Amino acid sequence: MIVITNYTFSTQNIQFIRANFAFTYQFNYVMSISIHDSTQQVLIGIPQSATTYLFSFNSTDLILIKTFNQPARSTSWIDNDGTQAALLLANVPTLPWAQSQVRLIDTTSGSVISAFPNNQQTFDQWTDTPPVFIRLATTHDNELMVQTTDGTVLLISSADAGYFSRSHDIYSPSYIPEVCPLGTYKSISGPTPCIVCPANTKSNNNGLLPTIQCLPCLNDSFCPLGSVNDVNISSIIDLSQAYAYLSSPSSTSFDDILIENIFSMQTTPIRCVLISPFFWSLITLSISFVILIIMASFYYSPGKKKHFQRLEYIFRQTDLIGNGELWFGGLVSFAVMVLIIFSFWFGSVFLKLYPAETSDNAYFACDSSLRNAQFSSGLQLLTTIKSDDEQPIFDMLDSQNFTLEINFVQTGFTCNDVFAQNNFGSYAVSFSLTNCILQPDNATLSVSISMPYHLMNIQLNLTGQSYIGGVYICLMGDNSTSNNSLYTVQQLKFCQLFSTDNQTISQNTEISFILTKTINITDTLDYNSASLYSGIWIPTSTYALLSDFLAYNQQGDYIRYLGTQHTLTIIFSETQFYVVNEQQPIVRRNEMIFHGVLFTTTILGLFALGFLVLKLTLITALKWIINRIIQRPPCCRKKIIEEPTENQTIL
Known part of the structure; x- marks a missing residue:
């Protein structure tokens, strides 16, 4: 076939322009042409312009289809469909094997499929200096042949799916393809190497059987690109001992902690109510109120007045608040004693909650994480x-x-x-x-x-x-x-x-x-x-x-x-x-005893102050109500005048 049209190549490459005026032959400036008859395509490689051209042709026209930024010294088609080609790049090293490189490209997309030599397709080194490739050709069954500067011809044979071929000297007596390496596969036959398995797939061939298609990994496997087998993700968990150091509680004063745990009574959970000392103090006060009602009945019952006097004597002796002045203070003192006993017991068990890493939970407090520890970093x-x-x-x-x-x-x-x-x-x-x-x-x-x-x-x-x-x-x-x-x-x-x-x-x-x-x-x-x-x-x-x-x-x-x-x-x-x-520690042993005594005196002083206020206000008001508002018969009024001391005692 004769093409009756011309195409003028232009470039800004200075070496290429000067080459037009050269009178000596230099192989680096040779233009390579490869024709694919069945698809009517032609590849033209011009290394001086670092460009390879793809044309389509007929009897009258030469049409530029695409250009590739590949400085091909030699070109060749490697398939029957005209979609794959090999380009020889003389000055692109592929060390340690060669000072040149052969690239297989997809002419449709322009992407590089593979390159030769590679870590699978290598060849024996016969000199200390890596060879330079100068010529590229293909056989009738699309096997690649590469000629080096020392006259050696390398053959890159086509291998079946699941195998790759190592290049060898064309005069070698035998050729044996090899199974794809672990983590790779090859689904088509040809001179290309095996490629890595996609993510979430594995080769799983143990290097003995050919891998034509990668298999899916299990859901709980660590399975990135190029996986070999299932590896359970639970076996590669990150471990670190960089834990955040404990922080001090909101209150580092033992007095505040003691008061908070004595007088607080959370309603949920029920455990907090049952272990609250304030709750048991209220129970004690309720019992005292019942006893007060019983004593009032004794007082107004002529036959049981002696029982009233005995109980009155006992409660005057137990009065810690008014120093025996009011027998009712003896009843209230039982509730105070509950708080005081708990304060000393709380201090003794709180003392043992140190150090924090070896102590048990605070079973005696609503906040079980309570510790006798403060931290700094x-x-x-x-x-x-x-x-x-x-x-x-x-x-x-x-x-x-x-x-x-x-x-x-x-x-x-x-x-x-x-x-x-x-x-x-x-x-x-x-x-x-x-x-x-x-x-x-x-x-x-x-x-x-x-x-x-x-x-x-x-x-x-x-x-x-x-x-x-x-x-x-x-x-x-x-x-x-x-x-x-x-x-x-x-x-x-x-x-x-x-x-x-x-x-x-x-x-x-x-x-x-x-x-x-x-x-x-x-x-x-x-x-x-x-x-x-x-x-x-x-x-x-x-x-x-x-x-x-x-x-x-x-x-x-x-x-x-x-x-x-x-x-x-x-x-x-x-x-x-x-x-x-x-x-x-927040508190040590001697400090705990001192704070317990201090809490006792504080509680007694508060209740004494409360009784003093009660005596000066409420009792005085009751007397005024009785004497001024309530209308009594003359006999009763006379009795009140004759027996003021006894009535005062009842009040």
Whole structure:
């Protein structure tokens, strides 16, 4: 077929313009043309302009369909439908394998499907210098052939679904396709590599059977992009000991607490009513009122007046309020005694509610969370000079041994793929792993490292064609005590999952842990006893992006398959301050006794004042009512005049 039309290429590339006047042949400036007869399309690659052109043609016209920003030195069609093509980019390195790259593109959308070489499709290196690709061609069954500058021809064979093909020398006697790696699948035949399973699916082939389609994960599984098998999400729960320190109650005065618990009577729940001393004081007053009515009946009954006099004598002796002046004060004194007894009992049991972390619930109060403790918290600089009592807990924290456990979740890497090193500035020292096992789910690789010191820069290199769905990191340390348990270093157990929804972990991930000392000081009930010290490390993690999805979105998902190594760097540092939490009792034993006596005198004084007011007002008013308002017969009035003392006694 002869095309009888012309198309003029234009560019602003200076090298391309100058090439028009060159008199010597340079291969970098060669234009590549590939014709697809069945669809009447033609690809033209012009590396000087960094552009590849897609045309359609007929006997009279050459029509530009699309341009690709790909500096293709060589082009070739790889399917019968004219929708996929291969472009050879001579100056785009794909290290460590080659100084060039072959990209398979979708001519309809312009997106890159895959690139060669990649971490699945590699070839043997026969020289110290990575080769340069110069020519690209396809066979009748759409297998790719790539020629290098040293004359070698590489064949990228087409593989069935569930398999991928490694490239090899065209003169190799045999070719065996390989099963897709764990976490990947391939649903069509062709020269392309396997791709990662979508989110919420898994390969589950154990690397033995081909994965043509990924299987759905269980609902309770952690199943990001590239998952290998079901991993129960309950096995990777975050653990932290950074609990908020207790805050002091609204009232830290024992007098206020005592008065609130004596005179308050909440109606709900019923338990609060039954344990309220004010409620039982009212019950006692009610009984006293009944006794008062009985004594009144005794007084007006001539035969029982002796009983009245005996009871009157008894109640005058029990009168704590009026010092025996009014026998009715003896009845009220029983209610006062209920309050006084409860105040001393309350103080004795409240004293035992310390320290807060070891005491039981306050069964004697409506608020069962009541504690004989007040709290304070603050920050101190590490450079602050420590007292002789404080220094041991800091030394114990600094000497606590750490064990770092790293779990690579949803990965096909094995223990043979892991290499560990400790970075010192620009230097690195390799070290052996304490332990490395593949968990029973066949999808989690667990690595343990005993840290000789706290502030380390640990780097783990994982080499291979697998991916990582998430990293579950645990930092652990054993507890210890000294000086008869006056100093205690608490057990450290911190775990955190690092992952990005529906993505794999970045090929270069850096996670920083900042360690903070937390010192808890518990004062004792006895002023002469030593305080208790406990300490714990609180880690805090910081990190940037955990996945490369921004690069995939911008450049294409094909770059996911160009890397052969995942690097995880974990950096430990310490804050320049520490947290001090102090717990003190609200009241101590001697203070409780003093406040109990003070409460007793206060209650007696209040009731005495009340009786004095009653005597000066109510009783006087009653006398006036009796003498001035109530009309009595002359005989009764005479009796009142003759026996004033007895009537006064009854009142």
